[in-house]
Amino acid sequence: MRLRNLLTVMLTLVLVGSLLAACTGGNKESSPSASPSAGSSSEPGASSSPEPQGPPKEFRFTLGSEPPSLDPALYTDAQSHIVGLGLFEGLYRLDPDGNAVPALAESYEVSDDGKTYTFKLRKDAKWTNGDPVTAHDFEYSWKRILAPETAADYAYMLFYLENAEQYNAGEASADQVGVKALDDYTLEVKLISATPYFLDIITHNSYWPVNKNAVEGKPDWATDVKTLVTNGPFKLTEWVHGGKLVLTKNPDYYAKDKINFDIVTITLVEEDSTVFNMFQTDQIDWIGAQAGSVPTDQVEQVLQSGAGQVKAIASTYYYLYNTTKKPFNNVKIRKAFSMAIDRQAIIDNVTKANQQPAFALVPPSIRGTDGKSFREMYPDSGYFQENVEEAKRLLAEGLQEEGLSQFPQVTLLYNTNEGHKAIAEAIVDQWRKNLGVEVKLANQEWGTFLETRDAQQFDIARAGWGADFNHPINFSYDLIHSKSGNNDGRYANSRVDELLDQAILSTDEKDAMAKIAEAEKIAIADDMAVLPIYYYTTVTMVKPGFVNVVSDYAGHLNWVYGDKQ
Amino acid sequence: MVRFIVRKFLFMILSLYVLVTATFVLMNAVPGSPLQREKATSPQIQKNLEAFYGLDKPLIQQYGVYLKNLLQFDLGISMKKRFYSVNKIINDSFKYSLRLGIVSIITSVVAGCTLGIIAALYHRRFLDNLSMVLAVIGLAIPSMVMAPVLQYLLAVKLRIFKVAGLDGPLDYVLPTIALSSVSIAFIARLIRSTMIEVLHADYIRTAKAKGLAGHAIVWRHCIRNSMLPVVTYLGYLTANVITGSVIIEAIFAIPGMGKFFVQSVVDRDYPLIMGITVFYAVLLMVCRFLADIAYALVDPRMRILGSKVER
Numbered sequence: 053m054r055l056r057n058l059l060t061v062m063l064t065l066v067l068v069g070s071l072l073a074a075c076t077g078g079n080k081e082s083s084p085s086a087s088p089s090a091g092s093s094s095e096p097g098a099s100s101s102p103e104p105q106g107p108p109k110e111f112r113f114t115l116g117s118e119p120p121s122l123d124p125a126l127y128t129d130a131q132s133h134i135v136g137l138g139l140f141e142g143l144y145r146l147d148p149d150g151n152a153v154p155a156l157a158e159s160y161e162v163s164d165d166g167k168t169y170t171f172k173l174r175k176d177a178k179w180t181n182g183d184p185v186t187a188h189d190f191e192y193s194w195k196r197i198l199a200p201e202t203a204a205d206y207a208y209m210l211f212y213l214e215n216a217e218q219y220n221a222g223e224a225s226a227d228q229v230g231v232k233a234l235d236d237y238t239l240e241v242k243l244i245s246a247t248p249y250f251l252d253i254i255t256h257n258s259y260w261p262v263n264k265n266a267v268e269g270k271p272d273w274a275t276d277v278k279t280l281v282t283n284g285p286f287k288l289t290e291w292v293h294g295g296k297l298v299l300t301k302n303p304d305y306y307a308k309d310k311i312n313f314d315i316v317t318i319t320l321v322e323e324d325s326t327v328f329n330m331f332q333t334d335q336i337d338w339i340g341a342q343a344g345s346v347p348t349d350q351v352e353q354v355l356q357s358g359a360g361q362v363k364a365i366a367s368t369y370y371y372l373y374n375t376t377k378k379p380f381n382n383v384k385i386r387k388a389f390s391m392a393i394d395r396q397a398i399i400d401n402v403t404k405a406n407q408q409p410a411f412a413l414v415p416p417s418i419r420g421t422d423g424k425s426f427r428e429m430y431p432d433s434g435y436f437q438e439n440v441e442e443a444k445r446l447l448a449e450g451l452q453e454e455g456l457s458q459f460p461q462v463t464l465l466y467n468t469n470e471g472h473k474a475i476a477e478a479i480v481d482q483w484r485k486n487l488g489v490e491v492k493l494a495n496q497e498w499g500t501f502l503e504t505r506d507a508q509q510f511d512i513a514r515a516g517w518g519a520d521f522n523h524p525i526n527f528s529y530d531l532i533h534s535k536s537g538n539n540d541g542r543y544a545n546s547r548v549d550e551l552l553d554q555a556i557l558s559t560d561e562k563d564a565m566a567k568i569a570e571a572e573k574i575a576i577a578d579d580m581a582v583l584p585i586y587y588y589t590t591v592t593m594v595k596p597g598f599v600n601v602v603s604d605y606a607g608h609l610n611w612v613y614g615d616k617q
Numbered sequence: 618m619v620r621f622i623v624r625k626f627l628f629m630i631l632s633l634y635v636l637v638t639a640t641f642v643l644m645n646a647v648p649g650s651p652l653q654r655e656k657a658t659s660p661q662i663q664k665n666l667e668a669f670y671g672l673d674k675p676l677i678q679q680y681g682v683y684l685k686n687l688l689q690f691d692l693g694i695s696m697k698k699r700f701y702s703v704n705k706i707i708n709d710s711f712k713y714s715l716r717l718g719i720v721s722i723i724t725s726v727v728a729g730c731t732l733g734i735i736a737a738l739y740h741r742r743f744l745d746n747l748s749m750v751l752a753v754i755g756l757a758i759p760s761m762v763m764a765p766v767l768q769y770l771l772a773v774k775l776r777i778f779k780v781a782g783l784d785g786p787l788d789y790v791l792p793t794i795a796l797s798s799v800s801i802a803f804i805a806r807l808i809r810s811t812m813i814e815v816l817h818a819d820y821i822r823t824a825k826a827k828g829l830a831g832h833a834i835v836w837r838h839c840i841r842n843s844m845l846p847v848v849t850y851l852g853y854l855t856a857n858v859i860t861g862s863v864i865i866e867a868i869f870a871i872p873g874m875g876k877f878f879v880q881s882v883v884d885r886d887y888p889l890i891m892g893i894t895v896f897y898a899v900l901l902m903v904c905r906f907l908a909d910i911a912y913a914l915v916d917p918r919m920r921i922l923g924s925k926v927e928r
Binding site: 056059120121271272274275292293294295319320321322323325326329330332333335497498 | 768
């Protein structure tokens with residue numbers, strides 16, 4: 053009897069105790085923790101600027117997934133990039149329009165053959181642990197991402213450097229890689245061949261520096277506030293895993309007067325409807341551009357009421373044809389299928405976010421030369437037309453050529469997602485009406501889907517491609533060159549390969565782009581390698597009073613130089 | 618009694634072993650590797666990634682290493698979140714699920730018992746029907762619907778609560794309601810039916826005849842006898858609720874561990890899948906084990922009968 057009473061009392065105490073702990077513990081977690089590194093989150097008038105000290109300017113947004121690590125050598129997703137933009141800085145950075153502008157590099161020189169770059173770094177940049185940022189940091193970091201032990205997914209971004217690919221494969225030593233710090237503030241880079249768009253490439257996070265003292269011997273240095281060392285306009289002051297990140301203005305940043313936000317709070321929320329509700333109740337200031345999404349059922353209303361804006365981003369939505377087996381090995385059948393759909397109808401009725409119909413691969417926001425975009429210089433309107441009659445004719449001819457009396461059973465494969473399903477159903481319906489063919493639908497979960505596609509076990513498969521950097525080669529070589537690992541349809545045309553190889557080696561920007569355009573034209577207009585559907589857009593919403601927070605050319609949130617008025 | 622406990626414990630260990638092995642086998646039979654990306658990388662980079670994660674060793678060896686680590690309570694390193702150990706992931710996220718879970722269990726027991734007792738006492742009258750209607754509503758509306766509706770009505774429209782997060786005590790209200798609705802209903806019905814039986818038992822009539830006041834009868838005799846099914850149910854409920862609900866945590870943006878149950882499978886993050894599964898299984902078995910013991914402690918009949926069976 054007594055034992056039971058005692059147990060009951062103890063159990064009650066435990067439960068009540070944990071309830072109390074829950075409540076108070078919750079409060080403690082949320083308040084801004086004291087930053088372990090120098091500098092507090094509020095600026096007590098220490099800056100020399102004459103501006104009056106108002107309340108701290110805060111910018112709040114959400115991310116759908118947590119950056120696995122803030123180590124710039126390891127970013128593979130847009131979310132890591134969005135956070136990293138505020139924390140790290142490289143030689144050059146991309147402004148929101150997609151132009152490469154100098155960051156830590158004060159000036160540079162190129163050799164006559166275009167293969168050797170010499171960068172002069174600023175001397176006033178510092179790491180958050182007090183070390184100055186030097187050329188040695190760059191040499192260390194670039195070799196580190198190439199090192200086989202690092203196992204970086206984007207190591208291939210540095211394969212433009214001499215011996216980089218060999219070093220990554222374990223066939224050369226780190227000393228042979230074409231990057232060297234000539235002195236503390238001079239960096240010499242040796243490339244395999246002249247690469248006119250090299251300055252665009254070095255804006256990518258794979259080229260950002262890390263601090264050797266912070267990194268050596270500490271494999272998880274970038275997963276905790278206490279060990280993270282950065283050199284950018286903001287510093288990380290709080291990180292609750294799975295919950296939120298808080299960044300505050302870096303008082304040691306060399307251009308701190310250009311930075312307006314004092315605090316940036318990033319909450320991790322997966323559910324689109326919750327993000328939308330948070331925006332409606334003023335808990336956050338921004339939705340869109342990979343920093344939260346407007347729920348698809350709200351998009352139409354948001355755009356109509358003017359609460360949100362649409363912006364083109366550098367991504368293309370298309371279907372892959374499996375060119376290795378019937379019936380899509382036949383170019384007439386491929387053309388028939390591409391010509392028999394109504395892209396605008398899908399955009400108006402299914403996706404409803406003012407996307408643009410695509411008749412090629414390179415999206416409109418990818419740059420060209422002389423201030424024009426690539427698509428402006430080489431419009432895709434001439435590549436092919438939507439024409440049902442012509443399509444029917446081509447289909448009949450193609451079947452005859454292949455010796456097929458009727459259209460065989462084919463399946464359209466997409467990765468499981470309500471949006472892709474709706475589009476696929478609409479397109480299958482159009483084919484049914486316009487061509488009289490019955491295409492089956494199948495969907496697979498993302499990982500399985502990628503494996504299936506990679507193994508060419510499909511007839512038609514959904515695909516999407518987003519820009520890694522701002523140059524049309526990213527949308528051509530990677531997708532239609534026969535050697536590319538991303539060319540899952542195994543399209544191969546030796547003339548296209550030749551043009552693309554020449555484009556990469558070309559020293560003249562205009563010449564390279566012309567070759568890329570020609571290769572793209574052959575691949576689409578002549579060979580219909582893939583079925584382009586639309587160029588992506590992003591829907592963004594922002595609270596009034598915020599300026600310079602935008603979706604950049606690639607559709608990622610660029611917030612670093614924003615301001616609140 | 619001791620033999621009872623020991624036997625249960627050994628069965629628990631055996632079940633765990635079977636579970637770990639089965640999960641390991643099934644996971645490796647599913648297509649899709651943890652190294653997938655939309656952009657294929659050069660074979661060299663692929664190889665680097667595989668060597669780093671030990672996927673190129675034979676299966677038997679992977680299994681052996683894993684079992685050895687388990688015995689040392691090391692659940693390995695996550696594959697997708699490369700620099701987090703599974704222990705750290707569970708550690709960081711479990712506390713949020715635990716807090717919400719405990720609040721939810723207390724609410725379920727208190728609210729469920731209240732509803733059930735009222736229903737039993739006013740059997741077949743208005744209050745009984747009202748309680749049962751409320752219970753069925755809680756049971757019938759899935760959390761997938763209830764959570765967003767609560768959020769929309771009370772947080773967005775009426776602005777009484779915050780939309781997301783668990784920063785202050787008020788923020789617990791909405792997630793707790795959504796999380797507990799089913800268990801409140803279940804407990805209410807359990808208590809009600811058990812108590813109706815109990816109320817008609819001989820010893821209650823004896824107590825009334827002795828002159829015991831109504832509320833004393835209820836408190837001292839009825840409730841204790843009716844609690845037994847609830848104790849058993851609590852064993853199962855506790856493990857389920859404190860490991861987090863995927864949906865509630867998603868909608869209220871709570872950084873708990875619920876999402877890892879689904880996400881780890883989507884990502885094919887082998888060590889995390891196994892770690893989470895083992896963690897949940899251990900919790901579940903321990904909770905049920907404790908419930909069994911509690912049952913034996915609370916009901917003297919179990920003790921006597923139980924030990925007789927053992928002999």
